[in-house]
Amino acid sequence: MAARYLFNAFVLASSCITADSLAAGPMQHATQSPAVAPQPVKKNDAPVNADAAALADFKKRVDDYVALHRRVAKRVPPLKETNNPAEITHAQAALEQALSAARATAKPGDLFTPAVRTAFRKVLIPEMKGEDGHDTKAVMKDDAPTTVPLKVNAKYPESATRPTVPAAVLMNLPKLPEEVEYRFIEKHLILLDAEAGMVIDFIPNAIK
Amino acid sequence: MRRLLIASIATAVVSSAVLAQEVRLPLKEGSIRFAVIGDSGTGDGHQLRVGKQLAAQRARVPFDLVLMTGDNLYGMERARDYEKKFTIPYKPLLDAGVKFYASLGNHDDTNQRLYKPFNMGGERYYTFKPDRSSVRFFALDSNYIDDKQIAWLEKELAASGSDWKVMFFHHPLYSSGGTHGSADLQREKLEPIFVKHGVNLVIAGHEHFYERVKPQKGIAYFTLGSSAKLRKGDLKRSALTEKGWDDGYGFMLMEIAGDDLYFEVLSDTAQLIDSGVVHRTGKVAPTPGRSSQPVVATKPASVP
Numbered sequence: 001m002a003a004r005y006l007f008n009a010f011v012l013a014s015s016c017i018t019a020d021s022l023a024a025g026p027m028q029h030a031t032q033s034p035a036v037a038p039q040p041v042k043k044n045d046a047p048v049n050a051d052a053a054a055l056a057d058f059k060k061r062v063d064d065y066v067a068l069h070r071r072v073a074k075r076v077p078p079l080k081e082t083n084n085p086a087e088i089t090h091a092q093a094a095l096e097q098a099l100s101a102a103r104a105t106a107k108p109g110d111l112f113t114p115a116v117r118t119a120f121r122k123v124l125i126p127e128m129k130g131e132d133g134h135d136t137k138a139v140m141k142d143d144a145p146t147t148v149p150l151k152v153n154a155k156y157p158e159s160a161t162r163p164t165v166p167a168a169v170l171m172n173l174p175k176l177p178e179e180v181e182y183r184f185i186e187k188h189l190i191l192l193d194a195e196a197g198m199v200i201d202f203i204p205n206a207i208k
Numbered sequence: 209m210r211r212l213l214i215a216s217i218a219t220a221v222v223s224s225a226v227l228a229q230e231v232r233l234p235l236k237e238g239s240i241r242f243a244v245i246g247d248s249g250t251g252d253g254h255q256l257r258v259g260k261q262l263a264a265q266r267a268r269v270p271f272d273l274v275l276m277t278g279d280n281l282y283g284m285e286r287a288r289d290y291e292k293k294f295t296i297p298y299k300p301l302l303d304a305g306v307k308f309y310a311s312l313g314n315h316d317d318t319n320q321r322l323y324k325p326f327n328m329g330g331e332r333y334y335t336f337k338p339d340r341s342s343v344r345f346f347a348l349d350s351n352y353i354d355d356k357q358i359a360w361l362e363k364e365l366a367a368s369g370s371d372w373k374v375m376f377f378h379h380p381l382y383s384s385g386g387t388h389g390s391a392d393l394q395r396e397k398l399e400p401i402f403v404k405h406g407v408n409l410v411i412a413g414h415e416h417f418y419e420r421v422k423p424q425k426g427i428a429y430f431t432l433g434s435s436a437k438l439r440k441g442d443l444k445r446s447a448l449t450e451k452g453w454d455d456g457y458g459f460m461l462m463e464i465a466g467d468d469l470y471f472e473v474l475s476d477t478a479q480l481i482d483s484g485v486v487h488r489t490g491k492v493a494p495t496p497g498r499s500s501q502p503v504v505a506t507k508p509a510s511v512p
Contacts, residue, residue, distance in 0.1 A: 086287035
């Protein structure tokens with residue numbers, strides 16, 4: 001478990017490292033031993049690995065989506081605290097429809113690109129192995145809905161449960177802004193717009 | 209050492225004795241009294257009966273707030289569902305100014321946080337402290353425990369001083385349920401924080417029965433998810449179980465006065481299912497296996 005966590009932490013931390021930050025110079029280390037002193041990195045070195053680059057790309061795509069969400073949200077009735085539940089359902093439906101229209105050409109893989117899917121599976125699959133993995137899968141199966149359509153821009157069914165995302169899994173995945181959530185529907189991972197109740201993208205068979 | 213051993217044995221005997229003893233809420237002046245319902249949002253006859261009994265009990269035990277342990281609205285969440293599954297069953301309480309504080313269950317849309325009568329302040333997780341009390345309540349979203357929620361919890365708990373710290377959320381960290389059982393993955397993340405910051409009481413739902421778990425690491429645990437749903441026979445009594453009931457629908461009434469928490473669990477026909485008192489003892493040195501703030505234990509009540 002610890003080794004897995006370290007691997008995941010490395011991949012995720014690496015995803016925050018850009019070519020520019022690498023080019024800025026060597027990181028400061030506590031040790032002064034010349035034998036381990038880091039060498040300057042050349043300006044055009046690529047990000048540390050393909051998974052890190054994919055996750056950095058994913059973050060950008062999520063940020064772009066959230067920027068769209070926020071722009072669209074300004075044009076529809078606001079989701080705000082109210083005594084009238086009709087206002088909540090009306091605002092949610094309006095946001096979902098407006099977002100769906102604004103990304104009418106969206107397709108599977110727009111956020112979860114093939115490279116991102118590979119990187120996610122590398123993080124997720126070890127989490128499902130062994131005794132801990134058995135527990136994780138049990139939690140994800142518990143009250144998991146089966147009626148959620150795996151379709152970009154699909155409305156999350158109102159009567160479907162919101163399956164629990166195990167904290168250990170959540171903490172190993174890239175962090176998301178407030179508007180967006182991960183949810184597992186059986187073996188599939190969806191990226192959900194939590195406010196609009198809409199499927200943004202998905203990874204089929206994200207876990208085994 | 210010998211005295212300690214005798215005291216421990218006596219405490220154990222006394223702790224057991226409280227189970228058979230009928231303890232009613234003492235209604236002390238200046239105390240905080242609240243009710244707890246869980247897995248309540250069906251809109252069916254069971255919810256209506258529990259709602260009616262809650263209102264009836266308020267004549268005996270005046271309380272000003274109700275904690276909801278999640279699954280506040282099963283199925284559809286249209287405007288009329290809010291009415292059918294919330295405002296109608298609890299109308300007498302709402303009309304009397306009783307405040308409900310909701311936490312989110314796995315059947316709840318996160319936009320419920322925007323419904324003012326749920327008093328969530330627009331957030332998935334939040335904290336509040338009733339006026340002039342020494343009790344701080346924390347509602348968590350146990351469906352989605354991310355880094356942000358953990359950081360928030362750490363910060364709020366650290367700032368809560370010597371208040372009673374009462375957590376309520378959906379998934380029970382300890383449970384003898386046959387269908388779900390203990391939420392181990394949530395426990396892995398939350399329990400160390402609870403222990404570190406001296407949480408006293410944790411109330412959950414999700415399991416459609418009632419269970420009082422033996423205090424774990426100095427923290428009292430109650431599960432109540434049978435305010436409208438019931439899984440008869442699903443409580444598999446275990447070493448965790450202090451008291452359990454999976455034979456009917458019910459709710460809890462609690463009162464915190466000084467360092468004592470009194471509780472009653474009642475059925476929808478006003479049958480007393482369980483009662484007792486949880487006592488906070490003094491501060492203890494923090495260890496990984498024990499709450500760093502006042503330890504919680506059951507003891508016989510010195511109530512009228």
